Amino acid sequence: MTLFPMFLKLEGRSCLVVGAGIIGEPKIESLLTASASVRVIAPHVTQAVAKWAEVGAIKWEAREFQISDLDGVFLAIAATSSREVNGIVFREARRRNILCNVVDDPEYCDFYYPAVVRRGDLQLAISTNGHSPALAQRIRRELETQFGVEYGEWLEELGNIRQELFASDMDAEARRRLLHQLASREAFEARSAAIEREAVVNEPIGAGAKS
Numbered sequence: 001m002t003l004f005p006m007f008l009k010l011e012g013r014s015c016l017v018v019g020a021g022i023i024g025e026p027k028i029e030s031l032l033t034a035s036a037s038v039r040v041i042a043p044h045v046t047q048a049v050a051k052w053a054e055v056g057a058i059k060w061e062a063r064e065f066q067i068s069d070l071d072g073v074f075l076a077i078a079a080t081s082s083r084e085v086n087g088i089v090f091r092e093a094r095r096r097n098i099l100c101n102v103v104d105d106p107e108y109c110d111f112y113y114p115a116v117v118r119r120g121d122l123q124l125a126i127s128t129n130g131h132s133p134a135l136a137q138r139i140r141r142e143l144e145t146q147f148g149v150e151y152g153e154w155l156e157e158l159g160n161i162r163q164e165l166f167a168s169d170m171d172a173e174a175r176r177r178l179l180h181q182l183a184s185r186e187a188f189e190a191r192s193a194a195i196e197r198e199a200v201v202n203e204p205i206g207a208g209a210k211s
Helices: 024-033 047-054 083-095 133-146 150-167 172-182 185-201
Strands: 014-020 037-045 059-061 075-078 099-102 115-119 122-126
Touching: 014 024, 014 083, 024 037, 024 047, 024 075, 037 047, 047 059, 075 083, 083 099, 115 133, 115 150, 122 133, 122 150, 150 172, 150 185
Parallel strands: 014 037, 014 075, 037 059, 075 099
Antiparallel strands: 115 122
């Protein structure tokens, strides 16, 4: 099966998470990062999940899952220790055409969580189609080394420039060429070199001198 890669907007959408132990906690956190409206069904939760509920970041109901919990849900995550319960969540979600992911059970998944590198608005997602999350994590670590935090800052600059160019009366083809030039590796390296030179110039006299 070939997966369809996409980045999904979840802001304000109703997302259900069934189970909130050490497996469910990071899934809840990822939904919060995406500004989803998160409802958790679980008799017991981790300290972090309890804190999110306490401050109103999520809604937590301390009980077992009921099929009616899927009413009005856009996306569902099943992260309980019971494969039977997880299966019920998945099958009922599929019957209702609700996207569902059962953590660590590829058979019961409409989508997989990728390994992600985040640098500001830059996101690099790696999937192995559920075959080897360990490989995806290894590739993520390699990409984290290759793409440092400076890429997030650079992307923000590129976004601002793009908005300015589109607000101008520049010819469309000339604008396209300029945007590609600004996003080139050469442009990034030139920017990095300029930042390093500025840091040296602004370094206080005597800084780094040995006492």
